[in-house]
Amino acid sequence: MNAIQDTLESLHRITGIKGGAVVTLDGLVAAESLDDRFSSDVVGGLASFLLMTMNRSLREGGLGDCRQFMLHATHGKVILTALDEAYLVVIFDQFADVATVRSEVAEAATRIRHTARLSSDVG
Numbered sequence: 001m002n003a004i005q006d007t008l009e010s011l012h013r014i015t016g017i018k019g020g021a022v023v024t025l026d027g028l029v030a031a032e033s034l035d036d037r038f039s040s041d042v043v044g045g046l047a048s049f050l051l052m053t054m055n056r057s058l059r060e061g062g063l064g065d066c067r068q069f070m071l072h073a074t075h076g077k078v079i080l081t082a083l084d085e086a087y088l089v090v091i092f093d094q095f096a097d098v099a100t101v102r103s104e105v106a107e108a109a110t111r112i113r114h115t116a117r118l119s120s121d122v123g
Contacts, residue, residue, distance in 0.1 A: 003115040004048065010032035014104060016096030022112060023047040024086045025055075038091065047080060047089045051058050070098065081109045084116055 008020045012033040015079035019034030029040040055065045071078040077092040081101075087110045092098060 004031045004112050007111045011108050014101055016092050018091045021089045021090050022086050079105055082114050
């Protein structure tokens, strides 16, 4: 297992988190640790659509790209956090207190960014 996968597995073990994935803007899931009920293709496609649409709207408004986005839905919550060339997507159940784990999500994004930079420097 690599460091990015380890980070996603660690997030997934936190109470209330149903999974995490690293998704590129075109919807490719580079790494994931998701509950069985979630399809990585669906997570990647939804994240890609939301981010591309939001970034386009933000740019048109002169605000630049999205750094972090939180979605509250009937049966869950999602935080999308910008990495260098992708986004960290973290899925929560509907009862999760996102505020209590926000720092863990931020730390995971930092670890993934650092790991991705090290990997690209080696290649």
